[in-house]
Amino acid sequence: MASDGIVERTLGELARLVGGELQGDSELRVSGVAGLEEAQINQLSFVVGPKYLPQAHASAAGALIVPPKLRDIDKPLIITDNPYLAFAKILSFFTPKPRPPLGVSKKAHIGAEVKLGDSVSIQPNVYVGDSTVLGDRVSLHGGVYIGSEVYIGHDTTLYPNVTILDRCIIGDRVTIHSGTVVGSDGFGFAQDGNSYFKIPQVGIVQIDDDVEIGANCTIDRATMGKTWIQRGVKIDNLVQIAHNVVVGEDGIIVAQVGISGSTKVGKNVILAGQVGVTGHLEIGDNVRVGAQSGIAKSIPPGQTVSGSPAISHRDWLKNCQILSRLPELRKKILNLEKRLAAIEEATDS
Amino acid sequence: MASDGIVERTLGELARLVGGELQGDSELRVSGVAGLEEAQINQLSFVVGPKYLPQAHASAAGALIVPPKLRDIDKPLIITDNPYLAFAKILSFFTPKPRPPLGVSKKAHIGAEVKLGDSVSIQPNVYVGDSTVLGDRVSLHGGVYIGSEVYIGHDTTLYPNVTILDRCIIGDRVTIHSGTVVGSDGFGFAQDGNSYFKIPQVGIVQIDDDVEIGANCTIDRATMGKTWIQRGVKIDNLVQIAHNVVVGEDGIIVAQVGISGSTKVGKNVILAGQVGVTGHLEIGDNVRVGAQSGIAKSIPPGQTVSGSPAISHRDWLKNCQILSRLPELRKKILNLEKRLAAIEEATDS
Amino acid sequence: MASDGIVERTLGELARLVGGELQGDSELRVSGVAGLEEAQINQLSFVVGPKYLPQAHASAAGALIVPPKLRDIDKPLIITDNPYLAFAKILSFFTPKPRPPLGVSKKAHIGAEVKLGDSVSIQPNVYVGDSTVLGDRVSLHGGVYIGSEVYIGHDTTLYPNVTILDRCIIGDRVTIHSGTVVGSDGFGFAQDGNSYFKIPQVGIVQIDDDVEIGANCTIDRATMGKTWIQRGVKIDNLVQIAHNVVVGEDGIIVAQVGISGSTKVGKNVILAGQVGVTGHLEIGDNVRVGAQSGIAKSIPPGQTVSGSPAISHRDWLKNCQILSRLPELRKKILNLEKRLAAIEEATDS
Numbered sequence A, B, C: 001m002a003s004d005g006i007v008e009r010t011l012g013e014l015a016r017l018v019g020g021e022l023q024g025d026s027e028l029r030v031s032g033v034a035g036l037e038e039a040q041i042n043q044l045s046f047v048v049g050p051k052y053l054p055q056a057h058a059s060a061a062g063a064l065i066v067p068p069k070l071r072d073i074d075k076p077l078i079i080t081d082n083p084y085l086a087f088a089k090i091l092s093f094f095t096p097k098p099r100p101p102l103g104v105s106k107k108a109h110i111g112a113e114v115k116l117g118d119s120v121s122i123q124p125n126v127y128v129g130d131s132t133v134l135g136d137r138v139s140l141h142g143g144v145y146i147g148s149e150v151y152i153g154h155d156t157t158l159y160p161n162v163t164i165l166d167r168c169i170i171g172d173r174v175t176i177h178s179g180t181v182v183g184s185d186g187f188g189f190a191q192d193g194n195s196y197f198k199i200p201q202v203g204i205v206q207i208d209d210d211v212e213i214g215a216n217c218t219i220d221r222a223t224m225g226k227t228w229i230q231r232g233v234k235i236d237n238l239v240q241i242a243h244n245v246v247v248g249e250d251g252i253i254v255a256q257v258g259i260s261g262s263t264k265v266g267k268n269v270i271l272a273g274q275v276g277v278t279g280h281l282e283i284g285d286n287v288r289v290g291a292q293s294g295i296a297k298s299i300p301p302g303q304t305v306s307g308s309p310a311i312s313h314r315d316w317l318k319n320c321q322i323l324s325r326l327p328e329l330r331k332k333i334l335n336l337e338k339r340l341a342a343i344e345e346a347t348d349s
Helices: A011-017 A050-058 A083-094 A313-323 A326-348 B011-017 B050-058 B083-094 B313-323 B326-348 C011-017 C050-058 C083-094 C313-323 C326-348
Strands: A021-023 A044-046 A063-066 A077-079 A181-184 A189-192 A195-198 A204-207 A218-220 A226-229 A304-306 B021-023 B044-046 B063-066 B077-079 B181-184 B189-192 B195-198 B204-207 B218-220 B226-229 B304-306 C021-023 C044-046 C063-066 C077-079 C181-184 C189-192 C195-198 C204-207 C218-220 C226-229 C304-306
Touching (some): A011 A021, A011 A077, A011 A083, A044 A083, A063 A083, A083 C195, A181 A204, A189 B083, A204 A218, A218 A226, A304 A313, A313 B326, A326 C313, A326 C326, B011 B021, B011 B077, B044 B083, B063 B083, B181 B204, B189 C083, B195 C083, B204 B218, B218 B226, B304 B313, B313 B326, B313 C326, B326 C326, C011 C021, C011 C077, C011 C083, C063 C083, C181 C204, C218 C226, C304 C313
Parallel strands (some): A044 A063, A063 A077, A181 A218, A204 A226, B044 B063, B063 B077, B181 B218, C044 C063, C063 C077, C204 C226
Antiparallel strands (some): B189 B195, C021 C077, C189 C195
């Protein structure tokens, strides 16, 4: 650590951290990372491709992370196939997220027969229900509510005012941001004349390891069985996941998406912002869906679709162009009608 | 109760519970309900129609709930016109939602001149403002905030981290899921040059009996008068109800719908997911609106509409088909133009 | 004050309050404002234009606020160019929002080295993190969570269950409604094979003076630098603002809008309900965007656009008309083809 309290590392250490090739002074001291324009002489920056070469040359950064084809830049370099990933890892290394103080606040409520792991942090105004299990190094920020018989794995962080309801299961290294609700009742009612009778929602939500969920999302418990968010899924803010939905591994669900009941989303799917998906569908692996699309049919693996109702992204792009010229097309048709009528009249006579 | 702690009922009791006709052994012991594929020999399942006959015959269920036309199935039966409703009622009977422990937690704040009904449950970290009235058997889970002069009827449940602001009125048997806000200010501002001056929102929200509201919804108070959710309405998650909106009895509002200020929604209306409705409209009784539709005009009773802007659902389906063939139509037009020009040239000459 | 506890003011006082011209009895006593139909003899109402003259003549209101061209109405009048604004100001004067009791609840958690301004109100179940600064007359309702090193200006009100995370900056006279989250992590991940590596979000959110934010919104902190909501912006409920977004002064963002990362929105922009804006765009000053539109390209200042993808509002209106007649257009084309084929055949022979 430097004398002013800023952490410093050598370029060599950082190259090793990200598995990159070092070119230049391995003892160069680096105190952080920043964008090309903001970086200072004691900071590291990154260049993802040749497009950014002018900014790279103009940058004050003391060293750069670059892909192999940019190894000729005249600065100390860390060379790696994925400079953005290396940047993320080094930024993460320099700026660890602070944990709340260890221990259990006296202003928290801890129910009966709760099992607490080692080194947990439980802030004031937290509620932990009976028979709940918390893994090691779990952090519960102020206002978090955890119901009864909940299981939470190691190294999981729940930000302020998160609600986890009874019997849900949360894995290791899961992060859930403020205001999100996990385990609210699914929206299920049986018609009874003009009115509706509630179908009890007796299933759970299971969230696997390494999932991150944004703020103010809602993930409903299953009617029976489980709503299931699989390993590595990343969910943005204000997303709605209905009962019995499955989101496959490493999916990306952008803000304000809604997925209706019992739909199964495959692995490595990307749903862009404000997409809506109706219920009981199968979305195949590696599907990508454009922003604001409406999905009303199952989609085979690997497709990219857009629009509402969604069609192939390529066709949708064509349609968008034609749509912007619809008035013109209509004029063409009216014009054709006139000309044709004239010919018909001439031929008749 | 069976020796292992599982509740058991006779088929005869369950038939009486749902007002169904019993066929077979009335003393058959049943310990729960499940889907056709999951049900065990000691469980009851249900068949809504002939389509599911193969699964019904293959099911291990000890008995079935069926409609009258399936009375020939060779199992003990409960025969009823609405098997799904009977299933919901029996599931509900076997799985009552647990209430929090009776009484008022010492970690709750109860304001001055609060009137508490009999058998209320108030968990830790709850806030109840001055002069608020809670009916009998009201359950307030952890983190619930209730303002001053609020009225809450009997048997109403507020899940964790629900917020009810000053002077709102909530009926009997209302359920509100976590994170929902009732009584936030309506979005009303008067233009003042380039800036905006806030119009005080001095009205309230009134929620009538038997309403259920999902998680992380927002229901704004009226500018003056009331925003009104009428008896039996069911609202899914992340729904926005603006100031002075009225939602008529037994309406179904699916997730992520937004209804703008002063719009009146009739009885038995269904708004599917992500629908947006502009302000000051009248949506007639029994109207149904397809997912992601945008409603910018009032809709007469009984119509089914889709699209943005919405048109009749039938026309919308036609349009969707044509839209997917727009590039083809455009080619036809260009082709017609060419052929017509050729004829015109020939005729001219 | 009148003997029954209702505040009364003279019409002269109210005219001075709004800078309007008085016509009639300046000593007339007024005890409130209301709409034309609801107003009583002791109340003031308002007329925005000639369209409402019949209601104005029928109103029981003791006096009216009118624009100059309606100065002939035979009642005591306050004459002003903007009657709606004058109404808002007088309503605001008669119905000040009650503040929670002054002081710090013993059931609140106040961290180390917190600086509290004069006359703050801190209710039970509030959490204030270490080294946070609160200005004078700040109101924190029950269940509010404020992280460490947060700065909150004078006269700012946070409604119940609001979450403000570490290091965010909130200005003077800011109002944030219940359930809103400020400073959750931006949605940023670097691809790492099939999985994703989290990019630390080390920036902040800065909210300037006179901003109002609705309920259950999410405003993410910047990856580096700041997400910035500028002076006077008004945001409705359930709005998503991503990392590094800038919303310019006096913007209006209606419910359920989503703005993606790094987009810069100019001054006096209006985004109607459920609009989605993709990332890294520039939305010019005074742009207006229609409800449910999808913005995928930057928009020059002053334009009004609609649709998804958005086009000029004028073209969009034309398109909507044609879209509703697409089946008819298609029939025209098929009919043209037939007639043309007939002519071609005749000419050939």
